[in-house]
Amino acid sequence: MRYNPAKRESYDPFDMMDDFFDHPFRSFGGNTLMRTDVTETDQAYELAIDLPGYKKENIHISLKDGTLTVSADQDHDHEEKNSAGHVIRQERYSGSCSRSWYVGDDVRESDIRASYDGGVLRLSISKKVPEEPKESYITIE
Numbered sequence: 001m002r003y004n005p006a007k008r009e010s011y012d013p014f015d016m017m018d019d020f021f022d023h024p025f026r027s028f029g030g031n032t033l034m035r036t037d038v039t040e041t042d043q044a045y046e047l048a049i050d051l052p053g054y055k056k057e058n059i060h061i062s063l064k065d066g067t068l069t070v071s072a073d074q075d076h077d078h079e080e081k082n083s084a085g086h087v088i089r090q091e092r093y094s095g096s097c098s099r100s101w102y103v104g105d106d107v108r109e110s111d112i113r114a115s116y117d118g119g120v121l122r123l124s125i126s127k128k129v130p131e132e133p134k135e136s137y138i139t140i141e
Helices: 013-022
Strands: 036-040 044-050 059-064 067-081 087-102 112-117 120-126
Touching: 059 112, 067 120
Parallel strands: none
Antiparallel strands: 036 044, 044 120, 059 067, 067 087, 112 120
């Protein structure tokens, strides 16, 4: 059930948890992490992966057995002190996320280009041009 207050017919106090977990502004649950747009051109497949707030050095891309994996991690440590130097708030966050796509056993690392700008990781995976089957002749003895 998706949260839509306009379609709500009546109030049910037992639906409170459904509303809480289905609310569109909740970010946990994995549905908002690493949102990816995949487009196809004549030469390549293009992926645009949302990774806002991550530093380039904390993003890792690997290719193994035809599976492309993008992972990212971040650590935040935030401390605020009042004028007397006493800590009035201290927050810490550590997290990571990862996604994988099967891209084919023929894809090599040299076929993939990556760039990161403005919180968006862009990957370009070159398409392999299929080789034309060569016609071979059998000699008659």
